[in-house]
Amino acid sequence: MLAHVEDGRIVKIASDKTHPGSGGRVCSKGGFAHQIVHSPDRLKRPLLKRNGRFEEVGWDEALDVAADRLAAVRDRHGPDSLVLFRGHIPGPDVLDAYAQLFLALGSSQLTGAAHLCHIPSYLGFHLVYGLDPYPIGSALPDYDNARLIVVWGANPSRETRASKATETIPRARGQGTRLIVIDPVRTDIAAIADEWLPVRPGTDLALGLAILHTVIRESLCEREFVERWCVGFDALASHVEPATPEWAEQQTGIAADQIRRVARVIATTKPMLIDSGNGLDMHARSVDSARMVAMLMALTGNLDVPGGNCFLSHPPLARYPTLEPRGRPIAAAQYPLFPGAAFPAVTDAMRSDAPGAPRAMLVYHGNPLLSNANERSMRQALGKLEFLLVSEMFMTATAELADLVLPDTSPLERLGFKSHVGPDGGYLSLRRPVVEPVWESRPWYDVERALAERLGVVGQYPWKTGREWLAFRIAPSGVSLAELESRGCVRVTGPVKHRKYLEQGFKTPSGKVELYSERLEELGLEPLPTYHPPPESAEVKPELARRYPLIGTTRRPGIYIHTRYRNIPELRKREPHASVRIHPRDAEPRGVGDGEDVLVESREGQIRVKSVVTTDTQAGVVVVDFGWGNPGDDGENVNRLTSDDSRDPVCSSTPNRRFLCEVRRVG
Ligand SMILES: Nc1nc2c(c(=O)[nH]1)N[C@H]1C(S)=C(S)[C@@H](COP(=O)(O)OP(=O)(O)OC[C@H]3O[C@@H](n4cnc5c(=O)[nH]c(N)nc54)[C@H](O)[C@@H]3O)O[C@H]1N2
Numbered sequence: 191m192l193a194h195v196e197d198g199r200i201v202k203i204a205s206d207k208t209h210p211g212s213g214g215r216v217c218s219k220g221g222f223a224h225q226i227v228h229s230p231d232r233l234k235r236p237l238l239k240r241n242g243r244f245e246e247v248g249w250d251e252a253l254d255v256a257a258d259r260l261a262a263v264r265d266r267h268g269p270d271s272l273v274l275f276r277g278h279i280p281g282p283d284v285l286d287a288y289a290q291l292f293l294a295l296g297s298s299q300l301t302g303a304a305h306l307c308h309i310p311s312y313l314g315f316h317l318v319y320g321l322d323p324y325p326i327g328s329a330l331p332d333y334d335n336a337r338l339i340v341v342w343g344a345n346p347s348r349e350t351r352a353s354k355a356t357e358t359i360p361r362a363r364g365q366g367t368r369l370i371v372i373d374p375v376r377t378d379i380a381a382i383a384d385e386w387l388p389v390r391p392g393t394d395l396a397l398g399l400a401i402l403h404t405v406i407r408e409s410l411c412e413r414e415f416v417e418r419w420c421v422g423f424d425a426l427a428s429h430v431e432p433a434t435p436e437w438a439e440q441q442t443g444i445a446a447d448q449i450r451r452v453a454r455v456i457a458t459t460k461p462m463l464i465d466s467g468n469g470l471d472m473h474a475r476s477v478d479s480a481r482m483v484a485m486l487m488a489l490t491g492n493l494d495v496p497g498g499n500c501f502l503s504h505p506p507l508a509r510y511p512t513l514e515p516r517g518r519p520i521a522a523a524q525y526p527l528f529p530g531a532a533f534p535a536v537t538d539a540m541r542s543d544a545p546g547a548p549r550a551m552l553v554y555h556g557n558p559l560l561s562n563a564n565e566r567s568m569r570q571a572l573g574k575l576e577f578l579l580v581s582e583m584f585m586t587a588t589a590e591l592a593d594l595v596l597p598d599t600s601p602l603e604r605l606g607f608k609s610h611v612g613p614d615g616g617y618l619s620l621r622r623p624v625v626e627p628v629w630e631s632r633p634w635y636d637v638e639r640a641l642a643e644r645l646g647v648v649g650q651y652p653w654k655t656g657r658e659w660l661a662f663r664i665a666p667s668g669v670s671l672a673e674l675e676s677r678g679c680v681r682v683t684g685p686v687k688h689r690k691y692l693e694q695g696f697k698t699p700s701g702k703v704e705l706y707s708e709r710l711e712e713l714g715l716e717p718l719p720t721y722h723p724p725p726e727s728a729e730v731k732p733e734l735a736r737r738y739p740l741i742g743t744t745r746r747p748g749i750y751i752h753t754r755y756r757n758i759p760e761l762r763k764r765e766p767h768a769s770v771r772i773h774p775r776d777a778e779p780r781g782v783g784d785g786e787d788v789l790v791e792s793r794e795g796q797i798r799v800k801s802v803v804t805t806d807t808q809a810g811v812v813v814v815d816f817g818w819g820n821p822g823d824d825g826e827n828v829n830r831l832t833s834d835d836s837r838d839p840v841c842s843s844t845p846n847r848r849f850l851c852e853v854r855r856v857g
């Protein structure tokens with residue numbers, strides 16, 4: 191996007207039609223970035239808590255306090271008592287910030303929101319295909335050439351993904367491409383689909399196993415590919431034998447006939463791609479759902495072909511951080527495949543009194559109090575810290591608990607870059623600082639260097655400045671910082687080569703697509719994807735289901751990003767309240783009308799929201815907005831309703847998108 195600047199202030203954002211990643215698409219958060227950057231709510235100076243209240247202090251004092259307290263905790267409790275939490279990762283600066291510092295200090299506890307976002311899918315795909323290391327690898331959809339697009343637990347709308355898909359899917363529809371959407375909610379994309387499968391939240395694996403059952407039973411697999419490139423086909427075939435569409439209907443709420451019909455369309459319309467998303471990640475069982483999706487792409491012969499799911503190459507970057515962890519992440523024995531420390535296990539350790547447990551945490555670009563399941567248990571964990579340091583742009587629910595808050599620049603006030611990849615190739619693009627840091631905010635790379643100096647580890651850095659950091663990272667791509675600065679965006683890799691496995695095989699231990707996973711078997715886990723009803727369901731907890739008969743899931747209001755920006759007037763006026771979407775068949779017997787104040791209650795707690803009575807959800811499923819609960823936003827946090835005690839055995843994801851609840855009118 192293009193920022194128009196007058197007198198040191200951004201006055202307008204326009205689209206950049208020449209950019210290959212955005213193609214001139216800007217979502218409303220981007221379009222109002224000037225209001226975000228120059229918001230009066232920006233943190234102006236470092237805030238130090240004294241006697242329970244924040245006081246503004248100068249940077250020298252703030253950096254001294256931060257360094258002293260990190261060093262004191264490390265000396266008292268050992269290096270692994272220091273934890274770095276990074277939230278949602280929009281680009282490499284959030285992946286990189288402070289990682290070298292924590293490793294240099296001897297901590298191996300790098301954690302964040304990844305157990306809820308991308309790691310479940312990444313690990314599922316990785317187990318089946320073998321992928322390049324996180325965050326690079328995935329089997330990405332080639333929308334332009336598909337004849338069938340399956341959107342499974344994803345919401346490619348203009349507001350949530352200002353990417354090519356948002357225009358390509360409707361256009362392809364117009365040209366005869368078929369569209370199937372599997373989502374508990376009738377999203378905009380579901381509304382234009384040939385088939386909408388309103389699956390019950392958290393039951394996708396049952397649906398997927400029944401699709402596999404039908405495809406295998408009716409001999410609709412791509413036989414040659416299966417024989418040459420898959421291991422464990424016979425085991426999978428017997429495993430899915432009992433997973434009939436009639437069985438899956440009981441679990442998912444999707445009629446057996448529709449499952450059979452969709453299975454046949456998926457197997458016989460080629461090329462077919464699956465755009466699978468975050469709707470599969472946030473459950474008590476997530477990795478097996480991703481494995482099932484990966485298997486479906488492979489068995490139908492749609493892997494790495496035009497119009498299918500392709501392995502695309504990002505521009506090569508330098509490995510960063512350059513230091514290796516000296517110890518092991520918390521719970522590495524329990525989650526050996528998880529890259530880094532799995533946050534739910536970190537929070538368990540934080541709540542414990544064990545020697546060496548985490549006692550200081552730096553939160554960069556995250557709001558864990560609101561974004562993690564079970565706010566109460568998160569609050570307990572954060573409350574046990576001796577030192578909580580938060581780097582932020584705004585005062586948040588998490589920052590309020592901090593001992594010290596450091597004002598970071600927004601991305602438009604500092605240098606950054608992004609790598610993009612599509613079937614037409616990989617690109618690097620530069621994000622220039624377009625205005626000076628507002629107030630006394632400072633970019634993370636300068637703050638990290640200053641802390642490294644105070645802590646005596648500055649010798650372990652391959653860079654001194656933000657420019658050197660960026661130049662170091664992009665060097666292996668062959669593009670220099672000077673070239674990126676003059677051109678803005680540079681193509682690095684060429685168009686995708688298809689069927690690369692013919693020459694290279696797959697990057698799994700067997701070199702093939704692993705339908706049966708010996709790696710999981712060796713870890714004592716289920717080698718074939720196995721359906722378990724959600725822990726909060728009538729099957730598992732009939733008592734609880736009687737008390738809380740509705741299935742709750744959460745919605746990401748596209749006008750915002752997660753917990754951000756309720757304080758931006760232009761955005762807030764479009765979506766002023768936290769809401770619950772409820773079907774008329776559930777609203778009526780509860781006497782709930784549209785736009786009323788209601789309480790949503792689960793076994794963990796209750797929140798007050800506004801009702802939206804709509805047939806966009808299904809009877810029995812209510813959809814609560816995620817992201818409210820920051821100071822001053824007048825909304826309540828949906829993660830007061832979610833539990834963190836059931837976790838995926840491979841990646842420790844929690845069921846942030848599935849809980850049992852009841853809805854009542856206030857009063
Ligand atoms: N129930 C439920 N839970 C969920 C989800 C859900 O859909 N439902 N979604 C999950 C997903 S996918 C994710 S990724 C996580 C997100 O979880 P988090 O990353 O913890 O949440 P965000 O709201 O993205 O927090 C980012 C914070 O960074 C701040 N920030 C923005 N830009 C900058 C910057 O340049 N520098 C600094 N220092 N700070 C900045 C913002 O003000 C914001 O407070 O939440 C997960 N939790």
Ligand SMILES: Nc1nc2c(c(=O)[nH]1)N[C@H]1C(S)=C(S)[C@@H](COP(=O)(O)OP(=O)(O)OC[C@H]3O[C@@H](n4cnc5c(=O)[nH]c(N)nc54)[C@H](O)[C@@H]3O)O[C@H]1N2
Nearest residue numbers: 343344345349350372375391392467468469748750751752
């Ligand atoms: N505007 C905006 N854009 C964003 C974000 C944001 O907060 N705001 N967040 C960013 C981040 S961090 C991420 S991870 C991506 C996520 O982007 P996507 O992967 O596209 O995920 P969502 O937009 O959350 O859409 C997930 C869909 O899954 C559905 N769903 C929920 N539970 C289930 C289930 O059990 N089964 C199935 N089949 N579907 C289910 C939901 O109803 C929803 O329509 O979006 C990114 N883009």
Ligand SMILES: [Mo]
Nearest residue numbers: 278306307468
């Ligand atoms: Mo995410």
